[in-house]
Amino acid sequence: MRAVVFDLDGTLIDSAPDIWHAANAVLQGEGLPLVTFEQSRGFIGRGARVFVERMELAVTGSNEAARTDHLHARFLHFYERAHENTRIYPYAAEALEGLRGRGLRLGLCTNKPFGPTRAVLEHLGWSGFFDVVIGGDTLPVAKPDPAPLLEVLARMEMGVSDIAYIGDSETDAETAERAGARFGLYTEGYRKGAPESLFHHFLFNDYRHLPDRLAELS
Structure with missing residues (x-):
């Protein structure tokens, strides 16, 4: 194994409270009903556009293209x-530091748009920490299409057999399966179903166990 590629939200970071606040800032500004934290958390996983579509449907009962475009633009602002x-x-x-210390390269493959991804990495002191970062709007398609993960590998000049992918959700499991990648499922994130029901090579609930679980794959 030469590299490990990670999802971001629900995998490395818990950003659900901030996403919820951003969603309600948009809705409040538009005079629309607010969503609960659990509703907002359930919308996460398929990128910002799908998040907004789910939010819009929940508070208005429908999706209208022009309104969705407007809400999406406002959501990205917040x-x-x-x-x-x-x-x-x-x-x-x-x-992450331990994996880098072992000589492994690190990639990031998230459905979070690139702008918010860059902002949160800067906030956390992780700017430049990952060799490659692919956001949800970097390519014309997003996860669970395998193209974003495969783009990380292409930019690293590696094949799928060279890496493991770490994520937390149904979206990540499907991405890994479609890409043919080895997949570790972090069980403390935003997954909706039972972890055993998802494609995976291993499960873990504590990052102290991750290096050993990865070593078992090699």
């Missing part, structure tokens, strides 16, 4: 600034 309550999952930072 989303890029929404990181004050975002936290790194316990021991994730130490695990």
Whole structure:
């Protein structure tokens, strides 16, 4: 194994509170009903556009293209600034440092748009930490299409057999399966179903265990 590629939201960081605040800032500004934290958390996973579509449907009962476009633009405005309550999952930072110390390269493949991704990485002190960063709007398609993950590999000049992918959700599991990648499922993120029901090579709930689980794949 030469590299490990990570998802971001729900995998390395818990950003759900900030995403919820951004969503309600948009809705409040538009005079629309607000969403609960659990509703907002359930909308996460398929990128900002799908998040907004789900939010719009929940509060209005329908999706209208022009309104969706407007809400999406407003959401991105708040989303890029929404990181004050975002936290790194316990021991994730130490695990990343340990993997780098072993000579492994690190990639990031997220459905979060690139602008908010860059902003939160700067906020966390992780600017330049990952060799390659692919956001949800870097390519014309987003996860679970395997193209973003494969783009990370292409930019690293590696094949799928050279890496493991780490994520937390149904979207990540499907991405890994379609790409033919080895997949570790972090069980403390935004997954909706039972972890055993998802494609995976291993499960883990504590980042202190990740290096050993990855070593078992090699």
